Amino acid sequence: MLPIEKIAEELGIEKDYLFPYGRYITKIDHRLLKNLKDKDCGKLVLVTAITPTPAGEGKTTTSIGLSMALNLLGKKSVVTLREPSLGPTLGLKGGATGGGKSRVLPANEINLHFTGxxxxxxxxxxxxxxxxxxxxxxxxxxxxxxxxxxxxxxxxxxxxxxxxxxxxxxxxxxxxxxxxxxxxxxxxxxxxxxxxxxxxxxxxxxxxxxxxxxxxxxxxxxxxxxxxxxxxxxxxKDALNPNLVQTSEGTPAFVHGGPFANIAHGTNSLISTELALRLGEYTVTESGFGADLGAEKFIDFVSRVGDLYPNVVVIVATIRALKYHGGVDLKNVQEKNIEALERGFENLKVHVENLKKFNLPVVVALNKFETDTNKEISFVAEKCEKLGVKVAISEVFEKGGEGGLDLAKLVVESVTNRKPSFLYDWEDPLEKKIEVLAKEIYRAGAVEYTDEARKALRFIKKHGFEGLPIIVAKTPKSISHDPKLRGAPKDYTFVVRDAYVSAGAGFIVILSGDVNLMPGLPKNPNALSMDVDEDGNILNVL
The missing domain is CATH 3.30.1510.10 (Domain 2, N(10)-formyltetrahydrofolate synthetase)
Structure with a gap:
């Protein structure tokens, strides 16, 4: 790793704006942004994914690898990510610093207490x-x-x-x-x-x-x-200052803020994103979970709050995850199965169609695994071509930035300067906003409200919050509100069970399905395999 002052220097950040935390981590004074307001923003690349599966998609790894690949192309690129939460790190999900040769470093520190x-x-x-x-x-x-x-x-x-x-x-x-x-x-x-x-x-x-x-x-x-x-x-006061670290190839990385995407907006801080945009040519940022949750919220809410709009959207998919959406058990996703792949492709198709509704260019990054066959890769590429989207094979886990060059070239070719279309106006009636998302994004045929939900909506209207945007809290495991419905469910009834106001954040949370705000540990959490040796080296955090 390079000294963090070197990474800051390459971005043009003076030492007076640095608050170092050791050799490889520093906070950046958020007031630097005021001095950059007259500087034009670079291009914003939003990375999202198909509906998450236990087979894994590699969205964070792809974001990091893509940013490194853009730098290899001679583009000044910065990646911006959320901070990992200790609960998932010690529980089932694990850390959130990428993988293989596409990681943000120092990974252990970032995944644990970081800058507090x-x-x-x-x-x-x-x-x-x-x-x-x-x-x-x-x-x-x-x-x-x-x-x-x-x-x-x-x-x-x-x-x-x-x-x-x-x-x-x-x-x-x-x-x-x-x-x-x-x-x-x-x-x-x-x-x-x-x-x-x-x-x-x-x-x-x-x-x-x-x-x-x-x-x-x-x-x-x-x-x-x-x-x-x-x-x-x-x-x-200090937490407001963005954290600057680096990738495994020395690409600057802001890792700051960590709201969940199924109950909040699910992306890193606006300050860090705008800093990256004004300091670099390309900023790669990631939204939480699948495109139905993170990407929709980024475009409909985050973009409008920060006046920062994506120039292109990348959807990450894998052959094995598509097979899982096609009904294959997790233990069998590595086996060749074109029929399941075709069924599972419907999930990717829905996300592509949804993002096109925002009038933004869409690129598919097919994260390659060793078990993927050429026939399966060609099958997905041909299906995407019929949808009018281009595909690039991503091998950033194994090869780092070199494995993302095709993806980076495709991203550069696809950027647009047009402002996205939005699915609803914030001033629309509350029920209309809910119905738009339920039918246009989650593909429901109808919306149903519980008595508790109707009472909550009346409360929201009574106190003058109806003009706020909505953040839907639902399972990330399905396009619908039912985690058991894999693939591309449609024409079902989307049930709204409750709602509440996050007035400080500036949105209304609409709850559908069973959303848990306090996770539990699995029977064998990651914490059981972690340790530290006599020299202080941490073992098995990632």
């Missing part, structure tokens, strides 16, 4: 939780209704036992007993706010708008009513 951003988010979140109960204990001047407190507690760990708890036990010195619970830190509204804030002023204002509870009259209680937004911003 997630700790800062958890601290700010839990400060608000503590202030709520303290306010109630000391007289409850705001008249907070103990049965209408929306703000839970958080920690960056998978722990199903904390989903629903009771706090305040042990008598009056400990407060008033009430039901409560924990969410994982990446699901916190604070994480979404941090990733959207433009500066410290915007960060503090967004925190102040957070809706935490109702009072006995049914009126909103916000964080600003508790006068805690200043202290919360103090805890987040």
């Amino acid at each position: 951003d997630i700790h800062a988010v958890a601290s700010a979140h839990n400060l608000l939780s503590a202030i709520i109960d303290s306010h109630i204990k000391h007289g409850n001047e705001l008249g907070i209704d103990l049965t209408k407190i929306f703000w839970k507690r958080t920690m960056d760990m998978n722990d199903r036992s904390l989903r629903k708890i009771v706090v305040g036990l042990g008598g009056s010195p400990n407060g008033f007993p009430r039901e409560d619970g924990f969410i994982i830190t990446a699901a916190s509204e604070i994480m979404a706010i941090l990733s959207l804030a433009k500066d410290l002023k915007d960060l503090k204002e967004r925190i102040g708008r957070i809706v935490v509870a109702l009072n006995s009259k049914g009126e909103l209680i916000k964080a600003s009513d508790l006068n805690i937004q200043g202290a919360m911003t103090v805890l987040l």
Whole structure:
């Protein structure tokens, strides 16, 4: 690895803007962005994927490898990614720093505590939780209704036992007993706010708008009513500064912010993306999960908040994942099966068609595995050609940037300067926005609302939030809201079961299916294989 000052120097960042964390990690003063406002932005490449499967797609690895390949073509490229969460790293999913010869480094540090951003988010979140109960204990001047407190507690760990708890036990010195619970830190509204804030002023204002509870009259209680937004911003002051690291080939990489894509917008911070765009010619950024979740939210929401629009979209797919969508068991996805591949291709087809609705150029990156045959690769390429999209074979895991040159060339050829079309206007009626996504993106035939959902929508309208964009919270395992429906389900009934407002982040969350904000550990989590030797070398984090 190169010293991080060298990476910053290649981007044109002066040392006065660096806050180093050792030799290979530095934070960049977010105020640098103000000095770059007159500099033109480069091209933005949005990387997304087919619906995730246990067979793996390699979206992060492809993003990193593509950025390195663009640099090999002589393009000044930067990759921007989300920060990994400890819960999934120690649980089932593992780290999020790429793989093979296409990784961001130092991987262990990034996957673990990194620069403490997630700790800062958890601290700010839990400060608000503590202030709520303290306010109630000391007289409850705001008249907070103990049965209408929306703000839970958080920690960056998978722990199903904390989903629903009771706090305040042990008598009056400990407060008033009430039901409560924990969410994982990446699901916190604070994480979404941090990733959207433009500066410290915007960060503090967004925190102040957070809706935490109702009072006995049914009126909103916000964080600003508790006068805690200043202290919360103090805890987040350094976390707002983007983190700069490097790839395995020395390409600059911003790794900053980590909101989940099934309950928030699922992409790295706007500050880091805009910094990359103003410092480089090509910025490769990644959206969470499949295109139905991450890419839709990036285009319909993130782009409009940051006024940063993709010039081209890359969809990552694999032969084995397509077979899985075609009904093959995970243990058999390496076996040749053209019939299953044809059935599974329908999943890729839906995502391609959906992205074309935004009037953006689409490129397919076929992430190659050893077991893929030439016949299978040709089959997918021919099917894509009939859809009007070009395919490049990606071998960045095995070969690094060299394995992504064909993809990089295709991306450069495909970029456009046109602004995307959007699927809905933010001012549209709430039900119309939901129906547009359900039918146009998730391919449902009808939308159904539970009584709880209808009550929630009435609440949202009553308090003047209907004009906010929507973020649909659903399973990432299917285009639909049912994780059991692989491939390309259609003409089903999309069920909306609840909704709530993330007023600070600036969106309405629409819940469909069983979405869990606090994951649990599997029977044999990754943590059981991790260790550290006598010299301090960490073993088996990735």
